[in-house]
Amino acid sequence: MKIKIVNQSKHPLPQYATSLSAGVDLRANLDEPVTMLPLERKLIPTGLFIELPEGYEAQIRPRSGLAIKKGITVLNSPGTIDADYRGEICVILVNLSNEPFVIEDGERICQMVIAAHEQAEWIEAEELSETDRGAGGFGHTGKH
Secondary structure: OOOEEEEOOOOOOOOOOOOOOOEEEEEOOOOOOEEEOOOOEEEEEOOEEEEOOOOEEEEEEOOHHHHHHHOEEEOOOOEEEOOOOOOOOEEEEEEOOOOOEEEOOOOEEEEEEEEEOOOOOOOOOOOOOOOOOOOOOOOOOOOO
């Protein structure tokens, strides 16, 4: 799949780390370091703009290393970039740790995965078909 990208950052285009990687790391594009205090959230620019084909979205997801080592995650995870969005990709990060965290220019802050999607046609109904699960929700299958 080919996707148009405008790179106004100071960094190279995103690349897949391995031949089987699902996502690419996106980097912070900053003029100066940004400090995130505990429980603080910030919108971090990437300097990237994309043009997705119809029927696709870009999903913005946390990086596992930042999450486990530093408590930094994407707040609206996964974030969705729609095919008709043409603005800069910016990432809402949150610091869930007890320590301040400094984001440096060029730091890998999230992953972006390109995924196909469908738009549903809603069919209003009076009732739904029965299943074994029924309305069972959170934790309905027990602990084992």
